[in-house]
Amino acid sequence: MEPTPNAPADETALNAAFEAKIAAGDSIEPKDWMPERYRKQLTRMMSQHAHSEIVGMLPEGNWITRAPSLRRKMSLIAKVQDEAGHGLYIYCGTETLGVDRFDLYNQLLDGSAKYSSIFNYPTLSWADMGVIGWLVDGAAIVNQTVLAKTSYGPYARAMVRICKEENFHKRQGYEICATLAAGTPAQREMLQDAVNRFWWPALMMFGPSDKDSPNSAELLRWRVKRKTNDELRQRFVNLTVPQAQAIGITLPDPDLRYNEATKNWDFGEIDWAEFFEVIKGNGPCNKERLAARNKAHDDGRWVREAATAYAEKQAKKRQTEAA
Amino acid sequence: MTAKAAGHDDEPGIAAGEAAAGTRPVAGARRAALGDPLVELLFRLGDDRLILGHRLSELTGHGPILEEDIATANMALDLIGQAASMLKLAGELEGKGRDEDALAYFRDAVQFRNCLLVEQPNGDFAQTMARQFLFDAYSVLLLDELSRASHAGIAAVAAKSLKEAKYHLRHSSEWVLRLGDGTDESHARMQRAIGALWRFTGELFVADEVEAAAAAKGAAVDLSGVQARWDTMVDDVLARATLRRPTDTAMQRGGRSGRHTEHLGHLLATMQIVARSHPGATW
Ligand SMILES: [Fe+2]
């Protein structure tokens, strides 16, 4: 899509056609012309999403070896495996925007790309596996259900497919929480502690407050985003409070109360200073997460080289056999 | 199963697992400790898969490429699923009220019956795949025999596992080929891995009284036949991968009677920590 010398006139027409499609609610497909800024914004969003899936494997992977029953061990492995699949699927989706997924992956490795801040918090007990499924996958679903209607076709379709699995993760996580809540005093204590640690970071997953979200207006107009960060956050709180009540768990917010007028659960002020510190790389596990991804990548280099060398040898063999 | 091995500690020739079962030393003890041979056989089968599946699960999220993370997780899932079915059946036949979780989480290392090969650490990717390949080849051949067992429960679990094991074997042998015939570095690493693990392969084919007794109860396995076919299969892949078959014949054994390498205790310490910290809890 390099502009040709007489592009300006063409581009105006193309842009008008693009805007008309957006206005009509049609989806934008890879073959369609799109403004460079739209392409950039989608590349940013999709790659951040893919990175989040991949980094998100680490905090839960941390408990696979200690899962307390074979059934839980298997479902946790399957969940982490699903996240790998999501990452791969979305990385491939970014390629429809004309970017190389390996370039994007390198940005993750060198620390220049962002991913969801939630994965920079440590997993400290088995209960975290329940709470992450319930709250973190739960928050992701609220985000992704809306993204399933995003204007870029490949991303929307990826979200439909991924959301089904995230729903399953959420149910599974909530089921772990419910089991712990009905368990021994030590199990209940473990669960409450995990909720205390993950509640606020889960609310931060929706991103900065609307007033501090510079890209929002444009993204909403292009129907890339369909709801604001604050709207989605509120929806998540409204959905989650009754679920916490149902299993007798206290959400760690003294300001949480039902507002009869708005029919919303009002909640306290988020610690945005903490949020921006984590985004900047100063969260409790940012360094560990990146180090783990880099170690896997570096340790795997000789394996990837071997696979390439072997494939080349095989191709050459087939050629000489054919000749 | 909390009987102390105290008093037998300094007796050579007695595995602590047998001591725990309250038996006396050496050869006689071995026979006396042998309960239902089908239970013992299922412990061997189930523990092999549980421990190997656990080892693979340690790698989830740390693979050399994303696709391999997915494949490794798949194999771990299959193996742990197979182990769960086998241990469940073992518990039912044993009749002491132990289910698959009680067997996985509340036995000590000396009561595990897995082979030494599967408890070896992941090492580099060559070692992980060499271990997988050496085991998969054995597993496919063994399960093939057991899938024709006259004992219906064992035949069924073997037949179901066999399908998965064939897929694993294809995957691991492809990696042996790629790494063996890839770059100089990968070749050297794979050769080293095969060499390091070779001493744990002899144990797979040692027939003892369990095999004989299990055969009499409807689960016959011809281990020498399995070994011959394993040799052919492994030799073929190694040759195509430009790898040498190790010539050293000094073999380690002990897993089948609960005498493990030092690695197993650490693996179990991790695996069992949560379950054992909350005895009686439901998860
Ligand atoms: Fe996901």
Ligand SMILES: [Fe+2]
């Ligand atoms: Fe998920």
